Amino acid sequence: QKEVEQDPGPLSVPEGAIVSLNCTYSNSAFQYFMWYRQYSRKGPELLMYTYSSGNKEDGRFTAQVDKSSKYISLFIRDSQPSDSATYLCAMMRENQGGKLIFGQGTELSVKP
Amino acid sequence: GAVVSQHPSRVICKSGTSVKIECRSLDFQATTMFWYRQFPKKSLMLMATSNEGSKATYEQGVEKDKFLINHASLTLSTLTVTSAHPEDSSFYICSASTTGTYEQYFGPGTRLTVT
Numbered sequence: 001q002k003e004v005e006q007d008p009g010p011l012s013v014p015e016g017a018i019v020s021l022n023c024t025y026s027n028s029a030f031q032y033f034m035w036y037r038q039y040s041r042k043g044p045e046l047l048m049y050t051y052s053s054g055n056k057e058d059g060r061f062t063a064q065v066d067k068s069s070k071y072i073s074l075f076i077r078d079s080q081p082s083d084s085a086t087y088l089c090a091m092m093r094e095n096q097g098g099k100l101i102f103g104q105g106t107e108l109s110v111k112p
Numbered sequence: 113g114a115v116v117s118q119h120p121s122r123v124i125c126k127s128g129t130s131v132k133i134e135c136r137s138l139d140f141q142a143t144t145m146f147w148y149r150q151f152p153k154k155s156l157m158l159m160a161t162s163n164e165g166s167k168a169t170y171e172q173g174v175e176k177d178k179f180l181i182n183h184a185s186l187t188l189s190t191l192t193v194t195s196a197h198p199e200d201s202s203f204y205i206c207s208a209s210t211t212g213t214y215e216q217y218f219g220p221g222t223r224l225t226v227t
Contacts, residue, residue, distance in 0.1 A: 008153065032214050043116075043205050043218035044156070051214075088155065097169075098144055098209050098216060102155040 003027050006089055006103030015112050019076040023089035023103045026070065030101075032092040033065050035074045037085045038105065044088055048074065079110045114140045116208050118219035125196055125226055133191045133222045135206030141186035142208030146216060147179075150203040162189055196226040 006023045013019055021035075031052055036044035048063040050056050050072075056063045062075040072091075076083055089103040115138040125131050135145060144163050148156040160176075162168040162183035170176045178200075180192040189208075193200055203223050207216035 006155075036218075041203075041221065041223070043118075043207075043220045045218065046215060049214065092214065097161055098146070098214065099158060099161065100146075100156075100216060102157075104155045105153075107153070 001026055003101050004089065004091055004103040007106055008104045010107040010109060012109045012111060013079055015079060015081060015110055017079050017110070019079050019083070019108060019110075021074040021076075021087050021089075021106050021108070023072050024070055025072075025091055025101075027091075027093070027101075028067070028070065029093045030091040031094050033063070033072050034090045034092075034100070035061075035063055036088045036090060036102075038088060039085045047087075079108075081110045081112050084109050114138075114208070114217040116142075116206065116217045116219040118206055118222050120222060121220060122223045123225070125224070127197050127226055128195055130192055130194045131196055131224060133193075133204055133206075133224075135189045135191070135208070135219050137187045137208045137217070140208075140210060140217075142189075143186065143211045144209050145183055145189040146207045146209075147181060147189075147191050148205045148207070150205060150221075152203075156205060159191075193224065196224070198226045200224065201226045 035048045038044040053067045060077045064073045086105040088105040090100045147159045160168045160170045168181035183189040205221040207218045
């Protein structure tokens with residue numbers, strides 16, 4: 001079993017839709033939860049970061065962490081064609097030298 | 113935000129030759145740099161972690177003699193793929209972070225093709 005599981009998609013939605021992206025994980029020691037966005041042939045860029053459980057909102061993006069269920073989500077409201085990219089969840093334990101464990105990534109396409 | 117560059121962005125080499133990829137933090141001092149490998153439509157797989165002035169720590173299954181990593185300064189790390197073979201063709205991405213922070217800043221990646 002992989003430490004972090006993420007549905008690879010692809011996911012296609014119309015412009016303006018609410019997008020829900022999810023990851024599950026098996027290691028309860030993870031404390032830092034990130035979402036990265038990666039455009040084709042580019043490096044990932046950090047979108048959202050959450051420490052432990054809870055919600056975090058930044059503009060059209062909301063990240064949720066449910067540690068009891070080992071489940072994290074990223075919601076994108078009013079999705080735009082420019083949101084079309086691969087979204088990767090990543091997790092990190094305390095005192096592990098910053099080692100990130102990534103999900104497979106979900107490919108999202110927002111159609112105008 | 114912090115900027116990390118990689119050079120070259122693309123490289124094509126013949127089988128058996130060695131290729132060096134540079135990773136630079138342009139506007140901050142990176143105490144730790146990470147090297148990842150990414151296959152098409154796949155996740156990033158951590159290859160190794162390097163701290164400035166120390167030997168790199170390689171992940172299980174990564175050949176340290178094949179993937180030589182040097183982190184000679186707080187702004188530069190290099191990955192050398194020695195005696196490259198077609199199966200080494202991949203997208204290599206570095207990231208950099210500073211002590212005490214969780215955030216890693218990623219470079220744009222280097223596409224290596226071995227013919």
